[in-house]
Amino acid sequence: MESKEVLEALIFSADGTLAFKEIERIIPDISREKIDELISELNDLYLSTGRSFRIEHASGGYIFVTLEHYAPYIRAMHSPIRLSGAALEVLAVIAYKGPCSKQAIDTIRGVDSTSSLKNLIKHQLINIKPGKPMKYYTTDHFLEVFGLNSLSDLPDIKQFEEVFS
Amino acid sequence: MESKEVLEALIFSADGTLAFKEIERIIPDISREKIDELISELNDLYLSTGRSFRIEHASGGYIFVTLEHYAPYIRAMHSPIRLSGAALEVLAVIAYKGPCSKQAIDTIRGVDSTSSLKNLIKHQLINIKPGKPMKYYTTDHFLEVFGLNSLSDLPDIKQFEEVFS
């Protein structure tokens, strides 16, 4: 049964829960009952072959999860730092404009930076300099992550034109 | 063998490629040979039970990916990576000659590479080494995308250098 494996591949590669609607869009003429049936066949197969994951039914769709038994190992994993585009923008502004206030960052970006600032502090890429207003600056950890010796290593704005003209 | 399933669960839930070092840190006393052996056992099992995914060796670690056969269905869910011929040429120059300056790339290609460089940066396939001039080099993500373990896995450029008659 081909669509069983297509269904598996779709849920496998989906970021989070794959909605029923999405499945119905990609595999035409599949019914909800049929999907449920295929999912239980897949889960039976994972169980019988001793796999560490299952497909679970969650809010309007299906999601792949690992069994609880493996949680302690998974929690021990260090994930690489990943930042959203917005967080990267805030980080870039702070790196280039030196210690600066939230208001200055918001003005440059034209949007609010509250959640990005929190996220960057959590990753220890920036730090707060107390005062009124508080100012944000990049940490030594930032230099380490970005492979810089100092902030003066950052390309100057003229060098930007080489790529971003 | 418990560690086979632990290994599977770790790679399954890893964010991108799971590095060897990370596996060795979490599963103590496991050798590189043992890891490779367990991975092939897992892949054999996926093959024999008709699974839609495999574990691949890339960029100094392991990554779970779907089989090519299912790509058309998955592409319907999200936008695939698109690289123009020019961008691939620039990428080849940087992979083989890198780190190198924009001028060096332009000289080899006989044409300006600005927009290709910008596109490759956007896809995080290349990074910039600060300096005057700035130099470009391929990232670990490049290895991941092209299924390579290191740049030395690339075919010898000499095999592409036929002499003109």
Next chain:
Amino acid sequence: MPQDKPDNISGLNEEFILHLPAFDGPLDLLLYLIEKNRFTLENLEVCPIIDQYLEYIRQLRSLDIALAGEFIEMSSYLIWLKSCLLLPTGNTDMEGVGESPVEELKQMLIVYRAMKQAAIDFNQRPLLYRDKFPRGSSGDERILALTGIASLMQAIDVIKSRTKRLVIQVKRNKVSIREVMGKIFKMLGEHEKIDLYDIAPSRQRSELVVAFMAALELSKRSIARIVQRGLFGRIYLVKRGDADNGK
């Protein structure tokens, strides 16, 4: 790389095909012409190649000036190269290793062609996010691991292009209502009746608004009367007898 190059250019004696597919640059086109016409670099026919370059530029002139420049630069290089080959040198080994211009071009083409082949090899590999997908990857925004300062520079570029779009161009209005009132007053000294459009000859919205405001102001001060015959009809200003206290 162009996937759709024609294969029917067979020999030097046949006419070149004018409909050329997309090439990534002058070296790309030169390589194509050499391989399809089985030129050797030593007996390179420069003229037809330059004709092809010019034809190609003609096709893309409106699209890409910078690329056209690269083709012209390559053309002049080829003319220079050909002249080197034609001029007597007194010594016959122009093909000496490394030194001769032909050897230089040959090296350039070999390196370029190797890179082109490598790019083809890249494209033939099963690509992540095209032919195979990592687990949990299909979100709308692919959030990637940090890749050094290139990602910082890219972020700055994103800010720049976003804020550029948000800039609202505010043009200062140089025409003051007072000035236009003066102008109308002067015109009413010469004519009994003037068309509102004559006060705003450019018919620009801002100019019309100012003219209308000035007319209203003059009407309020009993200097002129505003007359309109019918809905959407022309608006005229008529001088009033007691026009002494205007500016």
